[in-house]
Amino acid sequence: MMRRxxxxxxxxxxxxxxxxxxxxxxxxxxxxTMAHEPMAHEPMxHEAMDHGAMxxxxxxxxxxxxxxxxxxxxxxxxxxxxxAADLIWGEARMAPARQQVWRNNxxxxxxxxxAERLEARIGEEEAYLWDVQAWYGGDLDRxxxxxxxxxxxxxxxxxxEVQALWSHAIGPFFDLQLGARYDAAPRDRTYAVAGVxxxxxxxxxxxxxxxxxxxxxxxxxxxxxxDQRLTQRLVLQPRLEANLAAQNxxxxxxxxxxxxVEAGLRLRYELAREFAPxxxxxxxxxxxxxxxxxxxxxxxxxxxxxxxxxxxxx
Amino acid sequence: xxxxxxxPRRSFLAGAASLVAGTALPVPAWARGMTVPTAxxxxxxxxxxxxxxxxGRASFGTGGRSGHGFAINGTIPGPLVRLREGQNVRLHVxxxxxxxxxxxxxxxxxxxxxxxxxxxxxxGIRPGETFSYExxxxxxxxxxxxxxxxxxxxxxxxxxxxxxxxxxxxxRFDRDYVVLLSEFTPLHPHExxxxxxxxxxxxxxxxxxxxxxxxxxxxxxxxxxxxxNPRDISDVTGSTxxxxxxxxxxxxxxxxxxxxxxRVRLRVINGSAMTFFNLRMPGLPMTVIQADGQDxxxxxxxxxxxxxxxxxxxxxxxxxxxxxxxxxxxxxxxMGVATLxxxxxxxxxxxxxxxxxxxxxxDMxMASMDHGAMxxxxxxxxSGNDGAASAQPMSHDMRDVSKLPPDVKAGxxxxxxxxxxxxxxxxxxxxxxxxxxxxxxYTDLRSKRPNPRRAPDRQMEIHLTGNMERYMWSFDGxxxxxxxxxxxxxxxxxxxxxTLVNNTMMAxxxxxxxxxxxxxxxxxxxxxxxxxxxxxxxxxxxVFDLTANEPGDWAFHCHLLYHMHAGMMQTVTVRPFPxxx
Numbered sequence: 001m002m003r004r005x006x007x008x009x010x011x012x013x014x015x016x017x018x019x020x021x022x023x024x025x026x027x028x029x030x031x032x033t034m035a036h037e038p039m040a041h042e043p044m045x046h047e048a049m050d051h052g053a054m055x056x057x058x059x060x061x062x063x064x065x066x067x068x069x070x071x072x073x074x075x076x077x078x079x080x081x082x083x084a085a086d087l088i089w090g091e092a093r094m095a096p097a098r099q100q101v102w103r104n105n106x107x108x109x110x111x112x113x114x115a116e117r118l119e120a121r122i123g124e125e126e127a128y129l130w131d132v133q134a135w136y137g138g139d140l141d142r143x144x145x146x147x148x149x150x151x152x153x154x155x156x157x158x159x160x161e162v163q164a165l166w167s168h169a170i171g172p173f174f175d176l177q178l179g180a181r182y183d184a185a186p187r188d189r190t191y192a193v194a195g196v197x198x199x200x201x202x203x204x205x206x207x208x209x210x211x212x213x214x215x216x217x218x219x220x221x222x223x224x225x226x227d228q229r230l231t232q233r234l235v236l237q238p239r240l241e242a243n244l245a246a247q248n249x250x251x252x253x254x255x256x257x258x259x260x261v262e263a264g265l266r267l268r269y270e271l272a273r274e275f276a277p278x279x280x281x282x283x284x285x286x287x288x289x290x291x292x293x294x295x296x297x298x299x300x301x302x303x304x305x306x307x308x309x310x311x312x313x314x
Numbered sequence: 315x316x317x318x319x320x321x322p323r324r325s326f327l328a329g330a331a332s333l334v335a336g337t338a339l340p341v342p343a344w345a346r347g348m349t350v351p352t353a354x355x356x357x358x359x360x361x362x363x364x365x366x367x368x369x370g371r372a373s374f375g376t377g378g379r380s381g382h383g384f385a386i387n388g389t390i391p392g393p394l395v396r397l398r399e400g401q402n403v404r405l406h407v408x409x410x411x412x413x414x415x416x417x418x419x420x421x422x423x424x425x426x427x428x429x430x431x432x433x434x435x436x437x438g439i440r441p442g443e444t445f446s447y448e449x450x451x452x453x454x455x456x457x458x459x460x461x462x463x464x465x466x467x468x469x470x471x472x473x474x475x476x477x478x479x480x481x482x483x484x485x486r487f488d489r490d491y492v493v494l495l496s497e498f499t500p501l502h503p504h505e506x507x508x509x510x511x512x513x514x515x516x517x518x519x520x521x522x523x524x525x526x527x528x529x530x531x532x533x534x535x536x537x538x539x540x541x542x543n544p545r546d547i548s549d550v551t552g553s554t555x556x557x558x559x560x561x562x563x564x565x566x567x568x569x570x571x572x573x574x575x576x577r578v579r580l581r582v583i584n585g586s587a588m589t590f591f592n593l594r595m596p597g598l599p600m601t602v603i604q605a606d607g608q609d610x611x612x613x614x615x616x617x618x619x620x621x622x623x624x625x626x627x628x629x630x631x632x633x634x635x636x637x638x639x640x641x642x643x644x645x646x647x648x649m650g651v652a653t654l655x656x657x658x659x660x661x662x663x664x665x666x667x668x669x670x671x672x673x674x675x676x677d678m679x680m681a682s683m684d685h686g687a688m689x690x691x692x693x694x695x696x697s698g699n700d701g702a703a704s705a706q707p708m709s710h711d712m713r714d715v716s717k718l719p720p721d722v723k724a725g726x727x728x729x730x731x732x733x734x735x736x737x738x739x740x741x742x743x744x745x746x747x748x749x750x751x752x753x754x755x756y757t758d759l760r761s762k763r764p765n766p767r768r769a770p771d772r773q774m775e776i777h778l779t780g781n782m783e784r785y786m787w788s789f790d791g792x793x794x795x796x797x798x799x800x801x802x803x804x805x806x807x808x809x810x811x812x813t814l815v816n817n818t819m820m821a822x823x824x825x826x827x828x829x830x831x832x833x834x835x836x837x838x839x840x841x842x843x844x845x846x847x848x849x850x851x852x853x854x855x856x857v858f859d860l861t862a863n864e865p866g867d868w869a870f871h872c873h874l875l876y877h878m879h880a881g882m883m884q885t886v887t888v889r890p891f892p893x894x895x
Contacts, residue, residue, distance in 0.1 A: 068770040068811060077803035079890040084867035085435055087891060088427040093437040098798065100414070101433025104464055106793030106881025112512035139786050139793075140726060169726035172713070172781050173541060199783055202538040227514075229523035273509075273516050313513070 111136035112313060117148075117266075119309025121282065124300070127152045129309075140169040144177060149185065157185040163193055174198030181211055186252060190214045203227070218246035219254065235276070239264040248289060253297065255289020268311055280307035353385035355561040356568075357473055357494075359394040360387075363403060367392065367417070369439075369461075370410045374470060374498060376556050376563035381500035383470035384411070384461070390561050391494055391585065392459075392473035399454040399480040405447040409439040414463050417447070418827070418869075419475065420623060421457035421607050421846045424449040426866025429827055431462045434869050434885055438463060454479035455607025456581040456625045458494070465503035467875055468587040472496065476581060477607075487629065488576035495593075495620070495641045495650055496585045497555040498563065503587075507876050510549055510785045517551045518543075520645060520670040529672060540712045542730070544673040546782060546819060547744060549876060550588045552648025557589065559641060559652040564664075568652040574634040578654070579603075581627050584620045587875035590644035590821065590849075592619050592746060593626075595654065596665055598637045600628035602754060608830065608844040609762035618754035619644065619743030621823035621849040623873035626754075630654070636662040644744055644821075646670045671745035677819050678712065679732020679853030718817075722777045723791035727881075729781040732817045738854035739835045744821060756856075757835045759843035765832060767840055770811035770859055776802070778850060778872070778882070780818040786880055787818075787872060793881025794871075801885035802870060804862035813857045816850040822877065823849050824856075826886060827868040831858040847873060862888045 081087060085094050117131040131148040144167040149160035165179035174196050181191040195209025208222040225239040241262040245254045261284075268278035282305045286294050291301035353372035360367070372385035386392025397403055409415045416438050418430035428447040432438030439445040460472035474492045478484050499506060509516040522529055522545055529537075529544065537544050562568035572578050580600070584591060594617035601614045604627035620626055630637075632654050638661075641650035646667045653661055713731050715724035724731075742753040780787040787793075804810060811834065814824060825847040832842035834857035842859065850856040871883035 068772045070774060071772040073803035074805040074808060077805040077887070077889050082799060084426060084887065084891055089437050094433070097433040097437040102795045102798045105879060105883050106795035108507070108879070110508050110511045139784055169784070172726050172729035173783060199541055201541060202535070203541060229521055231523050231525055232519040232521065273513055
């Protein structure tokens with residue numbers, strides 16, 4: 001049971017990251033690009049390198065005939081100083097401007113804070129939930145913070161976690177995320193985190209991660225959601241979350257295997273893209289040994305909740 | 315109604331006389347502790363051998379939207395720079411901002427150090443500094459100028475250039491108007507960029523939904539499978555933009571006057587940051603006489619699509635009454651509107667916005683799949699792999715990186731590789747392929763004057779690459795910041811046939827500074843039209859011949875401002891440089 005749980009988690013991770021495998025396949029391509037840079041200063045090698053271009057010339061069958069071959073630039077194109085403007089204005093004046101144009105055309109940094117779910121949950125007991133993410137960084141590497149938790153309005157904090165992750169693009173649609181997670185509730189606990197987040201085929205937003213706790217327990221979580229636009233502003237969002245454990249974690253009430261699933265359906269109205277109140281319905285079920293543990297505590301292992309909330313970001 | 319935007323031929327000096335703001339005030343308003351001035355809509359005109367321009371902060375508003383802007387000599391757009399072919403000009407540009415600025419003379423042939431791109435051709439203009447550009451005017455035609463610093467262009471830092479022909483040929487027309495198309499957003503341009511980076515289709519309110527769009531379910535599923543949105547027509551739309559004609563929004567009711575029987579020349583400039591426009595005057599045919607400032611054989615059409623940074627000069631002969639000039643955004647999210655009228659105040663009906671176009675397989679670089687097996691056969695040029703691919707034409711691998719040349723870096727910034735990009739120089743633009751009147755195609759353009767006959771010395775391919783989800787844009791998979799010191803190299807006087815391959819589903823207007831290239835558009839080789847900016851249609855190829863005869867370092871970029879800002883730019887160097895100093 002334990003092994004199967006782990007295997008399932010690993011498979012889910014792999015399934016969610018078609019980009020991971022693709023990325024590895026491209027190591028060669030980027031290496032070639034790197035090798036290309038120093039060669040740019042040696043015109044002879046550069047021209048020699050382009051002998052493969054005959055294939056490209058053949059591809060030109062759909063444009064007017066040109067007998068010229070695809071080739072690198074001639075030696076005279078490599079003459080002179082590195083930057084023409086240095087000849088006129090001097091390197092000292094050009095260097096800061098060059099730094100600025102470098103930053104302005106591809107190296108800008110951005111950040112955002114997204115509250116995906118801020119909601120009241122109306123079921124057997126009245127509860128609230130938050131699920132917030134923030135990131136800051138460039139195109140490929142970002143610092144990502146995630147926090148989610150749940151409590152009842154009467155004051156009891158059921159769960160609360162915060163994650164700090166390095167998020168690195170490993171393909172066009174997916175990031176690899178590595179970092180730490182700290183849980184303040186139900187118990188103080190620290191985890192190492194490895195996960196992937198991104199956009200899967202058919203436009204599913206996927207977030208899957210493995211957590212290894214400071215007491216050696218391995219758990220996993222997979223979330224997927226899909227935005228179905230009903231109109232330009234009205235969006236129906238099905239959401240599915242599954243939690244897995246490689247072993248029993250009795251002090252957290254978790255049994256090995258697929259420990260719980262949560263399905264939600266939220267209907268939001270985007271007053272602005274950044275500000276969308278929603279209503280919805282959720283179903284939660286603890287499964288297997290986790291369900292048994294819940295029953296032993298006198299809790300119902302499954303149930304429906306009504307949802308009223310807000311999705312907001314800036 | 316601001317008549318200064320209207321420039322009857324021979325009376326442009328009067329227009330210049332009315333221009334007093336800015337030049338008369340050496341100390342900017344904000345530096346004297348005054349509030350930021352409100353920019354006037356439209357522009358005056360400047361001419362002569364010494365021209366003074368001042369860049370200042372301003373507020374701007376139209377039709378209920380208002381916000382921050384940059385005004386040059388107090389107006390948005392800035393003044394018309396009116397020159398005469400063969401003159402020398404010194405342009406003294408004073409920067410009254412608290413950040414660096416610049417002016418690039420878009421389409422003018424200038425020594426590279428006066429081309430106005432900070433970090434590439436010169437150091438930029440510091441706050442409080444005056445920089446003097448000096449060059450001979452070697453050409454005639456319609457051009458424009460704009461900031462090449464950060465995102466200033468979005469906020470009003472642009473204006474028209476008209477160069478009168480030395481041979482007097484401009485006097486063929488009774489009226490001569492500039493029609494400068496652009497957009498205004500109340501958002502700060504950096505906020506527009508951030509929303510493009512972090513918000514999913516933030517500005518797009520024309521997506522297919524459960525209730526909108528006629529695409530069949532199976533096709534929708536296929537697009538979803540590719541993680542692509544077939545309504546990604548424009549990144550920034552009328553949801554924030556008000557579209558301007560000479561700085562006037564639709565609510566500002568701009569009019570161009572004429573007398574019945576006159577031949578009216580409209581110098582249409584797309585000075586917008588992000589918007590392709592469909593230009594038409596319902597019921598009034600227009601004859602295209604210039605493209606990007608260069609004479610072409612007359613082509614009469616009812617509508618044309620003008621890409622960002624392109625110019626077209628058209629001639630109309632409107633009859634008595636009023637005619638609406640419609641500059642509809644390509645995604646149909648809004649329009650710029652003005653009126654040509656023979657009687658002041660008279661108006662014609664404004665046509666409604668048409669339906670948003672939807673991308674097709676051809677825009678995904680699968681044009682060949684729309685046809686029969688014969689096309690697949692012709693694509694299979696020899697290798698076994700290609701044979702296998704044509705045996706399963708419907709395997710939509712939209713990111714087969716083995717189809718890319720080895721110098722294209724296929725990293726996270728490349729979300730698509732066009733499987734079978736077709737040459738679509740004959741495509742009139744998204745949404746104009748299905749209208750029932752005459753539209754302009756690149757293949758209609760034919761240079762009026764013969765070009766020197768020369769066969770290309772070599773060929774090269776440049777791939778346009780991007781990732782819509784991450785909002786990354788690049789050439790050959792490398793952002794400008796990755797190739798700042800690794801330019802595209804040409805030998806001086808080398809003639810190169812360049813094929814641009816668009817591996818994205820957006821149309822990109824690609825601009826090369828300092829040169830005109832010839833479109834390889836099917837015209838005979840002596841009459842290939844000259845352009846400075848070329849639209850490469852989604853998932854398609856476009857081809858030009860360049861004679862690299864302007865030495866120096868030049869910017870080469872996508873003229874969609876936020877694409878350039880994301881990295882879709884590279885330096886082009888033409889060497890050796892002439893002896894200097």
